[in-house]
Amino acid sequence: xxxxxxxxxxxxxxxxxxxxxxxxxxxxxxxxxxxxxxxxxxxxxxxxxxxxxxxxxxxxxxxxxxxxxxxxxxxxxxxxxxxxxxxxxxxxxxxxxxxxxxxxxxxxxxxxxxxxxxxxxxxxxxxxxxxxxxxxxxxxxxxxxxxxxxxxxxxxxxxxxxxxxxxxxxxxxxxxxxxxxxxxxxxxxxxxxxxxxxxxxxxxxxxxxxxxxxxxxxxxxxxxxxxxxxxxxxxxxxxxxxxxxxxxxxxxxxxxxxxxxxxxxxxx
Amino acid sequence: xxxxxxxxxxxxxxxxxxxxxxxxxxxxxxxxxxxxxxxxxxxxxxxxxxxxxxxxxxxxxxxxxxxxxxxxxxxxxxxxxxxxxxxxxxxxxxxxxxxxxxxxxxxxxxxxxxxxxxxxxxxxxxxxxxxxxxxxxxxxxxxxxxxxxxxxxxxxxxxxxxxxxxxxxxxxxxxxxxxxxxxxxxxxxxxxxxxxxxxxxxxxxxxxxxxxxxxxxxxxxxxxxxxxxxxxxxxxxxxxxxxxxxxxxxxxxxxxxxxxxxxxxxxxxxxxxxxxxxxxxxx
Ligand SMILES: Nc1ncnc2c1ncn2[C@@H]1O[C@H](COP(=O)(O)OP(=O)(O)OP(=O)(O)O)[C@@H](O)[C@H]1O
Ligand SMILES: [Mg+2]
Numbered sequence: 001x002x003x004x005x006x007x008x009x010x011x012x013x014x015x016x017x018x019x020x021x022x023x024x025x026x027x028x029x030x031x032x033x034x035x036x037x038x039x040x041x042x043x044x045x046x047x048x049x050x051x052x053x054x055x056x057x058x059x060x061x062x063x064x065x066x067x068x069x070x071x072x073x074x075x076x077x078x079x080x081x082x083x084x085x086x087x088x089x090x091x092x093x094x095x096x097x098x099x100x101x102x103x104x105x106x107x108x109x110x111x112x113x114x115x116x117x118x119x120x121x122x123x124x125x126x127x128x129x130x131x132x133x134x135x136x137x138x139x140x141x142x143x144x145x146x147x148x149x150x151x152x153x154x155x156x157x158x159x160x161x162x163x164x165x166x167x168x169x170x171x172x173x174x175x176x177x178x179x180x181x182x183x184x185x186x187x188x189x190x191x192x193x194x195x196x197x198x199x200x201x202x203x204x205x206x207x208x209x210x211x212x213x214x215x216x217x218x219x220x221x222x223x224x225x226x227x228x229x230x231x232x233x234x235x236x237x238x239x240x241x242x243x244x245x246x247x248x249x250x251x252x253x254x255x256x257x258x259x260x261x262x263x264x265x266x267x268x
Numbered sequence: 269x270x271x272x273x274x275x276x277x278x279x280x281x282x283x284x285x286x287x288x289x290x291x292x293x294x295x296x297x298x299x300x301x302x303x304x305x306x307x308x309x310x311x312x313x314x315x316x317x318x319x320x321x322x323x324x325x326x327x328x329x330x331x332x333x334x335x336x337x338x339x340x341x342x343x344x345x346x347x348x349x350x351x352x353x354x355x356x357x358x359x360x361x362x363x364x365x366x367x368x369x370x371x372x373x374x375x376x377x378x379x380x381x382x383x384x385x386x387x388x389x390x391x392x393x394x395x396x397x398x399x400x401x402x403x404x405x406x407x408x409x410x411x412x413x414x415x416x417x418x419x420x421x422x423x424x425x426x427x428x429x430x431x432x433x434x435x436x437x438x439x440x441x442x443x444x445x446x447x448x449x450x451x452x453x454x455x456x457x458x459x460x461x462x463x464x465x466x467x468x469x470x471x472x473x474x475x476x477x478x479x480x481x482x483x484x485x486x487x488x489x490x491x492x493x494x495x496x497x498x499x500x501x502x503x504x505x506x507x508x509x510x511x512x513x514x515x516x517x518x519x520x521x522x523x524x525x526x527x528x529x530x531x532x533x534x535x536x537x538x539x540x541x542x543x544x545x546x547x548x549x550x551x
Contacts, residue, residue, distance in 0.1 A: 132367075133367065134366060134371060170409055173409070218357060219362050219363065221325055222355075222365075223365060223375075226376040227380050228375070235377075235382060235384055235387065238374075239384050
């Protein structure tokens with residue numbers, strides 16, 4: 001049950017997109033999000049969407065996988081749509097009933113916003129689907145390296161993130177185990193009101209937390225035994241290298257940004 | 269043979285202010301380089317506490333501990349000491365840091381600043397030496413317990429230690445995982461000359477050791493060759509450790525004039541040994 005979480009999951013592969021440096025993909029994702037917010041017309045939206053479709057096609061991630069990743073966010077998309085539908089005032093009134101006033105502009109705006117969220121989430125899903133979590137944290141650490149000068153503990157943060165990622169499956173497994181054990185003793189996690197459900201989670205959370213602290217303690221000793229002493233003097237087996245591919249991808253990103261800004265300037 | 273680990277009147281109290289007996293007290297030991305030493309003892313007898321002094325995770329509150337002559341209390345030597353003595357723990361899940369096998373094995377060498385090309389080479393070698401090379405790109409949480417424990421051992425081997433301390437590495441494993449791990453340890457000891465200190469609850473795992481130390485209440489009770497130790501079954505039992513029935517039987521027979529080998533722990537081996545002795549007698 002808990003094992004079906006797909007958000008933030010990685011699907012291994014050896015496509016161009018998979019082989020890009022994580023830093024390239026991180027930068028591209030940020031650029032993509034910014035461009036998405038700059039884009040103000042259907043033409044520029046079309047351009048951004050075409051770019052995304054191209055990336056998805058290159059990554060060979062299946063449409064079904066992307067749709068299942070979007071599923072948890074349907075509610076947000078619907079809500080955004082409804083809000084925009086009713087709140088956008090305009091000139092062409094289509095429905096005028098009781099407190100509901102729907103304008104043509106409202107419909108257009110609702111469409112616009114839903115498309116934006118769709119593009120936004122699909123883009124970020126593509127990042128996590130095609131990049132191993134550990135590569136992502138490596139990339140983040142490398143990109144944030146300049147912040148070390150400001151005494152931001154960049155290495156420690158990245159290490160914390162990668163350890164958290166490492167222990168997610170272990171903790172999920174443990175949760176499943178504790179749940180089965182409690183169920184066998186007659187615990188009921190599924191029925192009752194909100195309060196009852198929250199209460200029934202207590203006997204689950206306490207052993208889970210106690211277990212997690214014990215793990216953390218043992219892990220710290222194991223890491224120390226393996227000579228871990230923070231980031232200084234540390235080397236990496238897998239070094240990040242920017243290849244021609246990465247520069248091509250980044251140029252494509254720059255081109256996309258320029259195109260969208262130009263289109264917007266001309267009011268298209 | 270040179271001495272790799274040495275303790276002098278080592279004592280350790282977790283709480284110096286309390287009046288309780290220290291967890292280990294007055295232990296003086298010398299471990300020879302290249303030897304295979306097993307440590308046996310009941311729960312709470314201080315095995316883990318003692319072991320953690322061998323790579324400066326704990327520091328003595330009384331007495332001294334030395335690794336290759338380096339005083340473990342000297343903080344400037346801590347990294348050097350941990351490079352020399354690696355430690356494997358009971359729960360394989362809680363000592364694996366990365367979510368790809370080879371990345372985990374690389375963790376130690378990365379910490380001590382080995383250049384990246386050489387790390388690659390060390391990681392491959394280490395994984396081959398524990399028979400886990402073909403799993404190098406797997407996620408550790410999908411491996412069996414025995415495989416995880418071998419990955420943990422590879423993670424230490426990649427740092428090229430001269431001694432491995434294993435604190436009940438098989439306690440959470442099934443019989444297959446257990447023999448995988450024990451065979452790997454023995455092979456490393458035999459072929460690469462790595463000193464092994466194995467803490468265990470399974471008497472069977474200690475037969476092939478060069479030396480067996482039995483601990484009780486924070487001190488060393490018996491220290492000798494496994495056969496000599498097994499011959500003192502009553503003393504071992506007196507401190508709450510179970511001795512296999514086969515050993516007790518062999519000891520009893522030996523007291524009545526049989527010269528039976530004490531390393532026949534399994535029922536089959538024991539029967540076989542007695543059969544041979546009886547046959548020789550009747551001939
Ligand atoms: N972190 C700690 N803080 C305080 N006391 C401890 C700590 N760890 C162990 N002790 C105590 O020290 C004594 C020796 O414990 P130790 O863990 O060394 O025994 P052990 O022989 O390894 O036992 P086991 O077979 O259960 O692993 C015990 O009385 C234990 O309660
Ligand atoms: Mg112990």
